[in-house]
Amino acid sequence: MVDGAALGAPDGRGSLVGMTRSGGTLARLLAALVAAVLVVSGCTVTPPPPLVPSTPGVTVVPKEKANEVVVGLDDVRGGYNPHTLAGQSTVTTALASLLLPSTFRTAPDGSPRLDLDLMVSAEVTRADPYTVTYVLRRDASWSDSAPIAAEDFVYLWQRMRSEPGVVDPAGYRLISDITSREGGKVVEVVFDQPYPGWRSLFANLLPAHLLKDAPGGWGAALADSFPATGGPFAVRTLDQPRGEIVLERSDRYWEQPPALDRVVLRRASQSGTISALRTGDDQVALIRPDAAAVEELAELARSRQLSTAQVPRPEVVQLLLRPASPRLADPKVRAAVMASVNRDELIAAGSRGGPSAGLRADSLVVPPSKAGYRPTMPRSSVDPAALFTEAGYTRSESGQWGRDGRPLELTVAAPAGIEPYVTIANQLQRQLTLSGIAVRLLTTPPNELFGQDLAGTSAGNAEQGRVVDIAVVPQVDTGDSAAVLASTFGCRAPSGDGGEPIPANLSGFCDQSLQPVIDAALTGRSLLSDALAQLEPLLWQQAVVLPLFQVADLLVALPEAQGVSAGPPFAGPLSQAPLWRREGR
Known part of the structure; x- marks a missing residue:
């Protein structure tokens, strides 16, 4: 059959009418068509050949959909080291839970549970010196066949005790030595003091044999890839520009393989993820929606069956008013600046009416979703003008605060491209400017911010005008809140003999009168609750930290993704992905 449209006409009839005007053209065309029909007339009843060659007695079965679950995320940006503040994100938590081995995992009740996929045992074997002995499975290995062994413990310990910008290093700094035997499968960790929170250590071990001598060192570890993995999944593709990471069942995994391929x-974008849920292209989503997206998901739930759950991250957004900065060294000035902040407005801007909005953080150490949380923030109606005046500042006719002929100018810093921190920093700049404080906003790459700008007040930073006065950054809880207390507010003994204690935290805060109470909580000589009852009123007066809210994601799952849940506290939903199943394929 010849379609007239194929001859360039709007329809078959128009084509033929046009050709009658060209004399013998139509006759010649018809003759050619007749000849073609005669050639094929002997097989006109034969069906067209099949697309797939058939074999007698064999039935061709259509290929099933892939045995996979697609998870929609807000971002898959690089920086996947779970031990750095710069690397904290939903995707980092997800990848660490699936690709890296841990001595303990979080149980459903929030307590640490020995991970028998990696471990045989872990226990305190000596009281003096305080020693914990870990026995690893002999078949546990990295994806390149290197054994998971003592050198991985040593590498993580050495980095966590000395590198800037790491998460909760206080527990690692109590370790004095690590020894091994039986080919590195028995690891003995010796502490300077008793440490009841030792189970929070050595989660998400890293492949030391590949990273210890790698170019770029610790700062480049897991920056944009995983050189080796030690979990139930392995990386097939990691395409940041395209925004897709494909994890496949690991053939090297020594335990029961996941149900998914x-x-x-x-x-x-959030609208794109919701659209993918609507069409079934995504079966799961883990996003930080705003109020509009929450409403759109509620509307989708009315037309299509889906489940939702709030998933709090171990991450509290906070403002650090840094005593390490000469401009904020005076606690009166810090208190005046803090009183100038509209906290409710910052929380609203950062949470955007999403799941974080209900997780206001009114405590300095324990996040709202964690057991033991108790609001301790004092109610105060302090007049910032009175505090500035008391600190020696006067206000000019233009409304600008200043002292000794100089205006008060502060640098506010946030990790570039990371939300909600950049949004809050912008809002804070607006608030302080309206209050008569000049503000310079600094957004720098996360590794640079945490590894350099907040690592101290070096002369180099001062010369470049990079001394940060206020930082909008996360506080992360890795399981031991006593370590959070010590890592956020504690002092650290200087290296070598003698000398003054130095700050061990991003703010540069160090109060020797509080340190014995902090040490007692860290080493178990006192209960954390008792220590916080004594410390938090004093720490609020210091005006160093202003917590805002705990970051939370929203988990959405379609029925075909079976076994999907919020997961244990702070472990994330994808920690359970080895148990997920895909139905309706």
């Missing part, structure tokens, strides 16, 4: 993590 693949887990795909896919970046999209």
Whole structure:
């Protein structure tokens, strides 16, 4: 059959009418068509050949959909080291839980549970010196066949006790030595003091044999890839520009393999992710929605069956008013600046009416979703003008605060490209400017911010005008809140003999009168609750930290993704991905 449209006409009839005007053209065309029909007339009843060659007695079965679950995320940006503040994100938590081995995992009740996929045992074997002995499975190995062994413990310990910008290093700094035997499968960790929170250590071990001599050192570790993995999944593709990470069942995994062949993590806008849920292209989403997206998901739930759950991250957004800065060294000035902040407005801007809005953080150490949380923030109606005046500042006719002929100018810093920190920093700049405080906003790459700008007040930073006065940064709880207390507010003994204690935290805060109470909580000589009852009123007066809210994601799952849940506290939903199943394929 010849379609007239194929001859360039709007329809078959128009084509033929046009050709009658060209004399013998139509006759010649018809003759050619007749000849073609005669050639094929002997087989006109034969069906067209099949697309797939058939074999007698064999039935062709259509290929099933892939045995995979696609998870929509807000971002899959690089920086996947779970031990750095710069690397904290939903995707980092997800990848660490699936690709890296841990001595303990979080149980459903929030307590640490020995991970028998990696471990045989772990226990305190000596009281003096305080020693914990870990026995690893002999078949546990990295994806390149290197054994998971003592050198991985040593590498993580050495980095966590000395590198800037790491998460909760206080527990690692109590370790004095690590020894091994039986080919590195028995690891003895010796502490200077008793440490009841030792189970929070050595989570998400890293492949020391590949990273210890790698170019870029610790700062480049897991920056944009995983050189080796030690979990139930392995990385097939990690495409940041395209926004997709494909994880496949690991052939090297020594334990029971996952039910899924693949887990795909896919970046999209929130509207794009909701659209993918609507069409079934995504079966799961883990996003930080705003109020409009929450309403759109509620509307989708009315037309399509889906489940939702709030997933709090171990991450509290906070403002650090840094005593390390000469401009904020005076606690009166810090208190005046803090009183100038509209906290409710910052929380609203950062949470955007999403799941974080109900997780206001009114405590300095324990996050709102964690057992033991108790609001301690004092109610105060302090007049910032009175505090500035008391600190020796006067206000000019233009409304600008200043002292000794100089205006008060502060630098506010946030990790570039990371939300909600940049949004809050912008809002804070606006608030302080309206209050008569000049503000310079500094957004720098996360590794640079945490590894350099907040690592101290070096002369180099001062010369470049990079001394940060206020930082909008996360406080992260890795399981031991006593370590959070010590890592956020504690002092650290200087290296070598003698000398004054130095700050061990991002703010540069160090109060020797509080240190014995902090040490007692860290080493178990006192209960954390008792220590916080004594410390928090004093720490609020210091005006160093202003917590805002705990970051939370929203988990959305379609029925075909079976076994999907919020997961244990702070472990994230993808920690359970080895148990997920795909139905309706």
